[in-house]
Amino acid sequence: DAGVIQSPRHEVTEMGQEVTLRCKPISGHNSLFWYRQTMMRGLELLIYFNNNVPIDDSGMPEDRFSAKMPNASFSTLKIQPSEPRDSAVYFCASSLGPTNTEAFFGQGTRLTVV
């Protein structure tokens, strides 16, 4: 397996534009997580899915952020409209279960909003 695959690796966009980040989890993993990493706040959990169902989205900063998982092999994180403070590295991770098991991270998407 190629591991968790994220795209794009880098994204530069102008404030106000829509941004869509994509993730393909490891085949057979039932849980998928979206994290945001910044120097100030570290690794923050935005949302996690179990069996394609959003279980906890309490970390989603505001209504500008939305996430979907239409099937077991694909998830998106959308920011609309984007703002400069959204600039961060966004990681997707997957695991066999939601807790007590190793989370495998993707390479991340470095988002810059100018």
Add this chain to the structure above:
Amino acid sequence: GENVEQHPSTLSVQEGDSAVIKCTYSDSASNYFPWYKQELGKRPQLIIDIRSNVGEKKDQRIAVTLNKTAKHFSLHITETQPEDSAVYFCAATEGYSTLTFGKGTMLLVSP
């Protein structure tokens, strides 16, 4: 919810020295404590984990200790090498919710 505090935020050691990173957690029900290593520009990767029924676990040069009474756990790296330079994250969960991560420790090993 769980709260994980990690110290120090930065740690500089000479090659060959030992490094210790400490974390405390708030939820006494937490029972799984992984450590992740993130090299510059790379993804976090699990290096070792410990469960609450074990007090210590070792894997070559790295070891983790857990003190449930005091609610703290530590990562120990012996005979540090320059390739150990990275950011290390501790995390905790009670098994019903997702991992709560510490803020990370940047370890710099100087040759």
